[in-house]
Amino acid sequence: MEPGDDEAGLAVSIFEKSCLYCGARFRVLAPHGQQGDHREEYACPECGKEYQVDASVEPEVQLLQPRRDGKNDRYQETMF
Numbered sequence: 552m553e554p555g556d557d558e559a560g561l562a563v564s565i566f567e568k569s570c571l572y573c574g575a576r577f578r579v580l581a582p583h584g585q586q587g588d589h590r591e592e593y594a595c596p597e598c599g600k601e602y603q604v605d606a607s608v609e610p611e612v613q614l615l616q617p618r619r620d621g622k623n624d625r626y627q628e629t630m631f
């Protein structure tokens with residue numbers, strides 16, 4: 552075992568998703584740690600709609616394709 556090898560036990564789930572609300576396409580990187588996974592939230596980078604995935608910490612989101620609905624509003628679960 553070399554020093555600095557402690558990353559070997561960590562895994563990252565990487566998947567791509569299309570936003571149900573605005574049609575943007577993005578990649579989600581969900582890390583898994585030794586402490587176990589729990590429900591983490593991530594948001595569409597274009598409209599902010601929230602999704603959930605099992606991960607150890609907050610997932611990273613990378614935009615792949617801009618939204619396709621031609622609008623620029625933000626997704627809202629509830630109106631103020």
Ligand SMILES: [Zn+2]
Nearest residue numbers: 570573595598
């Ligand atoms: Zn969206």
